[in-house]
Amino acid sequence: MLVNSAISIAVVTVLSVGILDIWQCVTHRMGGLLPTNWAIVGRWLIAVINHHKILNHPLQNMLAHPNELMIGWVFHYFIGFFYVVLYLLLWKTFGILTPTWRDGLIFGMLSVVVPWFFFMPAMGAGLMGRKTPRPLALSISALVVHSVFGVSIALLLGWISKS
Numbered sequence: 001m002l003v004n005s006a007i008s009i010a011v012v013t014v015l016s017v018g019i020l021d022i023w024q025c026v027t028h029r030m031g032g033l034l035p036t037n038w039a040i041v042g043r044w045l046i047a048v049i050n051h052h053k054i055l056n057h058p059l060q061n062m063l064a065h066p067n068e069l070m071i072g073w074v075f076h077y078f079i080g081f082f083y084v085v086l087y088l089l090l091w092k093t094f095g096i097l098t099p100t101w102r103d104g105l106i107f108g109m110l111s112v113v114v115p116w117f118f119f120m121p122a123m124g125a126g127l128m129g130r131k132t133p134r135p136l137a138l139s140i141s142a143l144v145v146h147s148v149f150g151v152s153i154a155l156l157l158g159w160i161s162k163s
Helices: 006-029 038-051 068-093 101-111 113-122 135-161
Strands: none
Touching: 006 068, 006 135, 038 068, 068 101, 068 135, 101 113, 101 135, 113 135
16 A cells, blocks of 8 residues: 555655645744744754753754754654654554544644643743743644644545555
């Protein structure tokens, strides 16, 4: 079946992460929160590798790395790949999910625990962005973005599985 191939997983990854990115850009232009700053994510990843610790990096005070933006974007798509593989495992191996919008929505809503309780604190924003000027808006935005992402993964996997 085509959905088990590395190429189909890569296609679903690129398309679903691309949809997430487009969603962030559209909502930003409509007056929402700023889209994710992938340069600061790249800076964080470089700091993790260089200092061997995940938390408490003064990212805003650190000098910019010449490749931090590219590193952040690559990391973003790399993480997206793991979400797609996880969805595929939960569908094909464990039978927990199906490639439907409803299961995609559930998956996306559950996946928001990663930014809320890992990435936001790791980036210095605190749990659920509580150290930011608009923590509730940031948390809701992350929930919506991950929901869109989960639905995208599910529908794309369903589409590819029928190919």
